[in-house]
Amino acid sequence: MAKKEVKTVGVKEGIGAGVIGLGLIFLFLPSTIQKIADLEFIASEAFAMLSGSVLVLSIFTILAGLAVMFAKSDEE
Amino acid sequence: MATAQPVAKKKGTSRIPLTYVVSLIPVAIALNIVGGQINTALNLPTFLDMIGTAVVAIVLGPWWGALVGALTNIIASFISGPIGLPFAACNVVGALVWGYGVRWGWGKKYWSFFLLNILVAVLVSMTAVPIYVFLFGGATGHFSDMITAAFLAMGQNLLVSVFSSNIIVSLADKIISGFVALAIVEALPAAMTDGIKLPKSTGLTKVLWIVGGIVVGLAIALIMMNTGG
Numbered sequence: 222m223a224k225k226e227v228k229t230v231g232v233k234e235g236i237g238a239g240v241i242g243l244g245l246i247f248l249f250l251p252s253t254i255q256k257i258a259d260l261e262f263i264a265s266e267a268f269a270m271l272s273g274s275v276l277v278l279s280i281f282t283i284l285a286g287l288a289v290m291f292a293k294s295d296e297e
Numbered sequence: 298m299a300t301a302q303p304v305a306k307k308k309g310t311s312r313i314p315l316t317y318v319v320s321l322i323p324v325a326i327a328l329n330i331v332g333g334q335i336n337t338a339l340n341l342p343t344f345l346d347m348i349g350t351a352v353v354a355i356v357l358g359p360w361w362g363a364l365v366g367a368l369t370n371i372i373a374s375f376i377s378g379p380i381g382l383p384f385a386a387c388n389v390v391g392a393l394v395w396g397y398g399v400r401w402g403w404g405k406k407y408w409s410f411f412l413l414n415i416l417v418a419v420l421v422s423m424t425a426v427p428i429y430v431f432l433f434g435g436a437t438g439h440f441s442d443m444i445t446a447a448f449l450a451m452g453q454n455l456l457v458s459v460f461s462s463n464i465i466v467s468l469a470d471k472i473i474s475g476f477v478a479l480a481i482v483e484a485l486p487a488a489m490t491d492g493i494k495l496p497k498s499t500g501l502t503k504v505l506w507i508v509g510g511i512v513v514g515l516a517i518a519l520i521m522m523n524t525g526g
Contacts (some may be wrong), residue, residue, distance in 0.1 A: 229312040232358065236320075239360030239389075242367030244386050249371050256379040263433065270432050273381075277386050277424070281363075284393070286362065 232292045240285045243278060250274055311358075317489060322365055329369040329388075330376065337377065340522045342440040343470040343514075346373070350392045351478035355404070356489060359396025362480060363389045380437055383428050390424045391417050395475070400495060407496045407506040414475035414506030414510075418467040425467070426460045435459050441466040444521065469517035476510030481505070 251271060258267035314479055326349060333346035346369060354362025366388025374382040398404060398413040407439040435455050436442045448458035482490055483503065496506070 230313040230315050230318055231312045235358040235360040237360075239363035239367075242364035242389070245371055246367050246382070249374070249382060253374055253379040253382040255430065257383070260379075262436070265432060265434070273427070273431055274383055274386075281386065281389055285360070297443070 234288070236288050236292060238283055239288075240282070243281055243285065247275070250278075252274060311492075312330065313357060317437075318361065320351055321357060322361065322368075322514050325353045325365045326369050326372065328352070329365070330338045330373055333369075333373055333381075334377070340418055340440055341475060342466055344439075344466070345470065345474065346370075347388060347391050347471070347511045348474045348481070349475050351395045351474055352386055352481050353405050354392040354396035355478060355493060355495075356485065357480050359393045359400070360398045362392025366392045380433070383432055386427060386428070387421045387425045391421050391471070394420050402494050405494050405496060407498075407510075409512060409515075410475065410479065410496060411472070411511075414471045417475065418464065419473035421471065422460060422464045422467045425463055426456065429459045429463065430456055434452070439466075465517065469521065471514075472517070473511055473514035476507050476514065 254271045255267050255273065257263055258265065258270060307522065327351035329346045332348050334342065336343055337347040347366070350362050350366045353365045367385050370381050370388055371386035373379075394417045398416065399410075400523070402409075403413040403416075404410045415451075429437065435445055435458070444462035444465065445458045448461050449455065453461065479495070482493070484493065496503070498506070
């Protein structure tokens with residue numbers, strides 16, 4: 222009887238998933254920021270809000286890159 | 298003919314079965330969204346939208362937790378309005394600190410896990426405050442706005458007022474979330490949590506620490522409700 226192979230994921234796939242999450246935030250950010258800017262109590266401009274948000278998220282993208290560089294994969 | 302093998306982590310490796318990921322992530326996102334909705338409905342002085350993030354960050358890893366955090370705020374922004382999306386960054390920070398913190402051994406003892414939750418609260422607040430101040434002008438309609446107003450009335454500037462109110466709310470929230478997540482992690486099958494550096498105790502000690510942690514968080518929240526409300 223053949224043993225059923227269990228598919229596994231490691232650190233590399235985990236970081237990849239995190240980067241996908243960051244990408245999804247970037248994807249929805251422009252339209253959401255415009256909706257926020259349209260709210261009555263918001264005084265800021267959409268461009269300024271988008272710039273600030275992208276700046277913060279870029280830090281996480283850099284962190285994800287560093288995590289990929291320093292992650293110890295089991296395949297190595 | 299194929300035989301089903303018990304799904305367990307490979308010994309000596311950090312690899313986890315894909316079934317854990319597929320089963321845990323949607324549940325964690327749902328837990329976050331339900332927690333957030335309950336919090337909004339009851340106007341509690343907490344957020345309760347990071348319990349699932351903490352569970353996944355501890356069990357699967359920090360970047361899987363980051364995915365849960367990002368997806369939670371994206372989905373929640375469709376349900377309860379666009380205000381939540383910029384705070385996805387806070388959910389990601391929480392996941393990274395909980396995930397790496399536990400992997401670096403800060404979750405080995407109950408007191409160090411308590412301190413880890415405080416660290417999460419501080420770093421999440423440091424991420425949230427610029428979003429509150431520069432995007433929303435200091436107010437989003439959350440309970441903490443009342444405390445911010447109180448600090449402003451005392452003569453503090455906006456940045457200090459928002460940080461002061463947010464750190465108190467965040468402390469209560471992250472202590473409760475961290476210990477509820479720990480209770481959930483302890484309830485998961487042993488094969489799933491094998492190799493995770495969590496406090497080793499049995500029976501009543503475990504229950505007392507988890508309940509004690511949640512009670513401390515609730516006490517902070519109650520004090521805040523009396524101050525702000």
